[in-house]
Structures are given as C-alpha cells and as structure tokens.
Amino acid sequence: MAQLFSTLSYQLANNGNPADALLLARSAVKGVKEATPLVETLLLERVAWASAKAQDGESALRALDAVDDAYERRSPGIPESEWVYWLNRAEIDVMAGRVLIELREPGKAEPLLSGAVADYPEEHSREVALYLTWLAESYERAGALDAARQTLGRVREFASRMPSARTDDRVRHVEALV
Structure with missing residues (x-):
C-alpha cells in the first residue's frame, strides 16, 4: 500500500496538487509498519519531491537527510523488495x-x-x-x-x-x- 501511495504522490506532485502529493507521501511513510532501508529511502524521496514541489523547503531538506540516513542502513543481509532494485x-x-x-x-x-x-x-x-x-x-x-x-x-x-x-x-x- 505504501508503494501505491508514494507512486500516486509522485504523479500528483508532477501533474496535480503538490499539497495533496505531500499528504499522500507522508501517509505512505507513516502507514508502513516495517520498511526495509531501500523501501524507506524511496518513500522518503517521494516526501522530498512533493515537499519541493509544494515549495516547503524545510520539509524537503529534512526528507533528503532522512533519505541519506535510510540508504546508509541498507545491508546485504536485508532482503529488499524487487520494486526498488534500481535505487542506488x-x-x-x-x-x-x-x-x-x-x-x-x-x-x-x-x-x-x-x-x-x-x-x-x-x-x-x-x-x-x-x-x-x-x-x-x-x-x-x-x-x-x-x-x-x-x-x-x-x-x-x-x-x-x-x-x-x-x-x-x-x-x-x-x-x-x-
């Protein structure tokens, strides 16, 4: 569900209402119970993008910091979802x-x-x-x-x-x- 919310958020940020996109992106992050590091990274990227499109610079920069933190937690011992294979x-x-x-x-x-x-x-x-x-x-x-x-x-x-x-x-x- 989080992936669907974040994907819709990305589409709305690019082609719709950035405020709605930001709400969806934040909901995706909050709604996921346990995300692997790469999944969390992607979800947080969507928060950063929606924040930027909504011209909420402070939230965008905080989200980018969180993206880096989540990405650094990845490990070969943690199996990732197939749909984040491209994220590097x-x-x-x-x-x-x-x-x-x-x-x-x-x-x-x-x-x-x-x-x-x-x-x-x-x-x-x-x-x-x-x-x-x-x-x-x-x-x-x-x-x-x-x-x-x-x-x-x-x-x-x-x-x-x-x-x-x-x-x-x-x-x-x-x-x-x-």
Missing part, C-alpha cells in the same frame, strides 16, 4: 539535485547531478538524457548559459539513441529557459 546512490543524487533545483538551489544541485550522470552507464541512454536535462537546468538557473546549452547538446545525443516523450518534454522545458 546515483539515483538518490539525481532526485536530490532535482529537489534542490525546485528549491532554487542550482549551485548545490549541480555537483550531485554531474557526479550521478558521470557514473551512469551510457547504455541507459534514456535515463542519461533525462538526467542531463536536470543538469542543464541547474546550469541555466545558476546563470551558466553556455554550460546549459552544451549539456542540452549532450541530451540530444543520448536522446537520439532511445527516444522518450518524457525526455522530449524536459528538453522543451529547458530550451524555453535557455
């Missing part, structure tokens, strides 16, 4: 960078996004392209327009390998800023 440090840094961009902290977002993208496998073209759009936005919001344009060039290179409507939407969003 790079993915956490991407979300943290996205949250910081929403909170108008592009200078803090850039190193997280740069590091995550640098370590991401190139064969995951769709993800690399998508995450590079956030890096480009961090550059734009920091006033580094040349870096933003150069990064958009990299986005287009990766996006051409695996087209994605979501990436196309993000490219249009960032192009409008640059």
Whole structure:
C-alpha cells in the first residue's frame, strides 16, 4: 500500500496538487509498519519531491537527510523488495539535485547531478538524457548559459539513441529557459 501511495504522490506532485502529493507521501511513510532501508529511502524521496514541489523547503531538506540516513542502513543481509532494485546512490543524487533545483538551489544541485550522470552507464541512454536535462537546468538557473546549452547538446545525443516523450518534454522545458 505504501508503494501505491508514494507512486500516486509522485504523479500528483508532477501533474496535480503538490499539497495533496505531500499528504499522500507522508501517509505512505507513516502507514508502513516495517520498511526495509531501500523501501524507506524511496518513500522518503517521494516526501522530498512533493515537499519541493509544494515549495516547503524545510520539509524537503529534512526528507533528503532522512533519505541519506535510510540508504546508509541498507545491508546485504536485508532482503529488499524487487520494486526498488534500481535505487542506488546515483539515483538518490539525481532526485536530490532535482529537489534542490525546485528549491532554487542550482549551485548545490549541480555537483550531485554531474557526479550521478558521470557514473551512469551510457547504455541507459534514456535515463542519461533525462538526467542531463536536470543538469542543464541547474546550469541555466545558476546563470551558466553556455554550460546549459552544451549539456542540452549532450541530451540530444543520448536522446537520439532511445527516444522518450518524457525526455522530449524536459528538453522543451529547458530550451524555453535557455
């Protein structure tokens, strides 16, 4: 149930009412009796994202700290749910960078996004392209327009390998800023 609530929260944060998204994300965290470290990490990421979209910076930053704490508690001896197989440090840094961009902290977002993208496998073209759009936005919001344009060039290179409507939407969003 917590996974469903947090997924709905993510959708609402992106396409609906961020306040409702935040309520759902917090309910997902509170409602789960015993979460494994990675499950808790993901649920807390959704709280951070919904908080950022609702412009509740204090809650977003507290949630990001809790994300890091939960992630550090993972262990090979703790079996995780299959639906969190993809969650790793790079993915956490991407979300943290996205949250910081929403909170108008592009200078803090850039190193997280740069590091995550640098370590991401190139064969995951769709993800690399998508995450590079956030890096480009961090550059734009920091006033580094040349870096933003150069990064958009990299986005287009990766996006051409695996087209994605979501990436196309993000490219249009960032192009409008640059």
